[in-house]
Amino acid sequence: MARTQGAALDEVDLALLAALLDDAEITNKALAHRLGLAESTCAHRVRALRERGVIRDTRIRVDEAALGYPLQAIIKVRLANHTGPKVTALFEALASIPRVLQVFHVAGVDDFLVHVAVEDATALRDIVLEHITIHPVVRGTETQLVFELRDGSGMLPR
Amino acid sequence: MARTQGAALDEVDLALLAALLDDAEITNKALAHRLGLAESTCAHRVRALRERGVIRDTRIRVDEAALGYPLQAIIKVRLANHTGPKVTALFEALASIPRVLQVFHVAGVDDFLVHVAVEDATALRDIVLEHITIHPVVRGTETQLVFELRDGSGMLPR
DNA sequence: GGTGAAATGGCTGACCC
């Protein structure tokens, strides 16, 4: 979540991103044809987007439920004090807990939002008790069950 | 976030998932070699994981800041009442707001957590006022700035 | 039924216009 904006993106770049966000597995040939570009040009521009860091990486998404972790939750973590090094260390610790999908470090009432996928309620309790409230700097937690998680519309549309 | 567990995953499946989660762009050849499998076997099993829905899809990740949206936030949304159809409709509406990355429908104090990436504070305010609190069913919102978002360790490690 | 091996078609990447 850093990196300055090297050069502005033109319309072709945005169209490439839109197509790749829609279907990351599209072949270069199909992508070029879809945008009316030569295949070599298309490959060049996509490569440039990667090297500039606009496209960070490619990832697979797994079905957590199919893997045996059907229960998802958001655990809000509030701290007792906010001394820099301890906060950073806790951030690291939270991110390395098994079954943690993502950790948001936020400003406001809560300090961290920990998104987890677990097998059952017992596993959820164990994470909270054994991995989170065990840290002295943690003042309290509040757990919210996730009914459903949906992707947003993303960056591209106006 | 559904789908029943068709058949249990064996060790090879888990190893394949671990490798693909680590590097989604690995070639089938390298993946097979890394696990000591034949290339065809490897391709077969990865294909099977996709067809079973264990691997949902492949996506690129973009750098929102590089795209001109350096400010991320979590907007907590609380509802006045929780009648089914209205909640579902709001879910859809939230997910289709521009600059929305993901929407969590949760149980607890808040009803939705909306993760957005915007260009500046003004754009954030506009989303809250023009796209969220504008819905009559929304009782209130609370916005938390995201300092940093980190990936967790995921599903695989013990 | 799952695994290993070979051949074909197609894509990517590099060089040059």
Add this chain to the structure above:
DNA sequence: GGGTCAGCCATTTCACC
């Protein structure tokens, strides 16, 4: 930006255990 070529990869088919 666009065209060409070589190398490599994925997919399919078939034989084997």
